[in-house]
Amino acid sequence: MDTKAFKRALQHSENYNRKGFGHQAEVTTQLQSEYKSGLIQQIRHQNYILTQGDVTIRLAKAFGFCWGVERAVAMAYETRQHFPTERIWITNEIIHNPSVNQRMQEMNIGFIPVEAGKKDFSVVETGDVVILPAFGASVQEMQVLYDQGCKIVDTTCPWVSKVWNTVEKHKKVAFTSIIHGKYKHEETIATSSFAGKYLIVLNLQEAQYVADYILNGGEGEEFMQKFAKACSAGFDPDQDLERVGIANQTTMLKGETEEIGKLFERTMMQKYGTVDLNQHFQSFNTICDATQERQDAMLELVEEKLDLILVIGGFNSSNTAQLQQIAAERGIPSYHIDSVERIKSANTIEHRQLNGQLAMANNWLPNGKIIVGVTSGASTPDKVVADVMEKMFALKALVPAI
Numbered sequence: 001m002d003t004k005a006f007k008r009a010l011q012h013s014e015n016y017n018r019k020g021f022g023h024q025a026e027v028t029t030q031l032q033s034e035y036k037s038g039l040i041q042q043i044r045h046q047n048y049i050l051t052q053g054d055v056t057i058r059l060a061k062a063f064g065f066c067w068g069v070e071r072a073v074a075m076a077y078e079t080r081q082h083f084p085t086e087r088i089w090i091t092n093e094i095i096h097n098p099s100v101n102q103r104m105q106e107m108n109i110g111f112i113p114v115e116a117g118k119k120d121f122s123v124v125e126t127g128d129v130v131i132l133p134a135f136g137a138s139v140q141e142m143q144v145l146y147d148q149g150c151k152i153v154d155t156t157c158p159w160v161s162k163v164w165n166t167v168e169k170h171k172k173v174a175f176t177s178i179i180h181g182k183y184k185h186e187e188t189i190a191t192s193s194f195a196g197k198y199l200i201v202l203n204l205q206e207a208q209y210v211a212d213y214i215l216n217g218g219e220g221e222e223f224m225q226k227f228a229k230a231c232s233a234g235f236d237p238d239q240d241l242e243r244v245g246i247a248n249q250t251t252m253l254k255g256e257t258e259e260i261g262k263l264f265e266r267t268m269m270q271k272y273g274t275v276d277l278n279q280h281f282q283s284f285n286t287i288c289d290a291t292q293e294r295q296d297a298m299l300e301l302v303e304e305k306l307d308l309i310l311v312i313g314g315f316n317s318s319n320t321a322q323l324q325q326i327a328a329e330r331g332i333p334s335y336h337i338d339s340v341e342r343i344k345s346a347n348t349i350e351h352r353q354l355n356g357q358l359a360m361a362n363n364w365l366p367n368g369k370i371i372v373g374v375t376s377g378a379s380t381p382d383k384v385v386a387d388v389m390e391k392m393f394a395l396k397a398l399v400p401a402i
């Protein structure tokens with residue numbers, strides 16, 4: 001499929017919209033009242049610190065809704081306003097936050113049903129409206145919807161589209177795209193659909209395995225077992241790793257993405273020499289600004305003296321998980337929660353561990369005066385963060401200081 005030509009045709013179609021419908025003013029007021037918080041505004045204005053009773057909160061200097069999320073959520077609200085009676089669908093969660101997706105359902109925006117792991121687009125009829133989420137959608141999904149004659153509202157973050165352009169560039173010069181990302185993540189599924197040959201590496205360890213293979217060869221079968229779900233159809237590690245370009249999911253750990261880029265640069269230099277490097281290696285850093293700012297703010301926050309850190313965001317939110325990873329690496333007790341309901345009592349909190357499993361932690365809230373670092377992912381409404389803080393203040397007010 002000529003993905004570039006298809007995208008061009010789609011963008012020129014009268015059934016396609018990626019600019020919204022001119023209802024910004026009403027929608028902004030609605031979003032303010034549903035997702036923003038006076039308490040959080042107050043903390044921002046007092047240098048990101050607030051003390052109440054025994055609790056001092058230190059808020060990261062960049063946290064919460066990023067520009068791309070604000071834009072996508074606003075477009076979804078605008079779509080509902082603009083098409084009050086039409087059936088509206090969304091191909092995936094709009095962003096990775098349960099409270100925002102709950103609102104989509106309340107607004108009668110339907111999620112495309114999934115049958116035996118496959119999306120069933122037969123529910124969409126000509127004339128229905130379909131929203132593509134902030135992560136985008138695979139080019140094959142777009143094609144199905146285009147052919148179905150429905151109205152497509154594309155909220156894909158421009159930072160994500162930038163990654164698609166990067167892999168298109170690799171494809172044009174017959175380079176294999178090495179994508180630093182999670183092969184099951186919606187954004188990476190979409191990105192890889194625009195690539196020619198591709199291989200998805202999750203972390204530096206996997207990247208090192210691939211780099212070793214490039215330099216020393218190895219067991220092709222073992223390689224393919226390892227990356228069975230993370231490469232393009234017909235991938236051959238002995239042929240398809242001679243010319244590689246790097247791209248990444250926008251929300252990975254930025255330090256790791258940089259190291260992976262450098263690793264492949266060194267590897268190709270070692271194998272092919274510096275003079276011919278450009279024939280074998282290309283790299284564009286596609287980590288987005290919002291991810292960088294939130295991770296930088298977290299790196300600053302963990303330098304403070306803190307008793308614990310709360311990282312607030314959806315459990316399937318990649319960028320939120322990266323923030324917790326930074327806390328965990330410093331050895332500071334940290335808990336990733338998605339809503340205030342995870343705080344069961346002053347003794348018990350339910351949280352997502354780095355391995356993705358949920359766990360109950362006891363004695364999470366120390367006695368006496370405490371300093372709590374707080375941050376939230378790019379898809380977390382301020383209101384959710386404020387609810388967590390209020391709950392902590394209330395619990396500490398109940399527990400007598402020792």
Ligand SMILES: C/C(=C\COP(=O)(O)OP(=O)(O)O)CO
Pocket residue numbers: 068069094095096097134135157160187250251314316317318319320377378379
């Ligand atoms: C939409 C988007 C980021 C917003 O945060 P999300 O938490 O929704 O997504 P992610 O961190 O990628 O799992 C993709 O860049």
Ligand code: SF4
Pocket residue numbers: 066067068069134157158159160250251288289290291319378
């Ligand atoms: S995290 Fe970055 S790429 Fe993702 S929606 Fe936000 S601004 Fe866009």
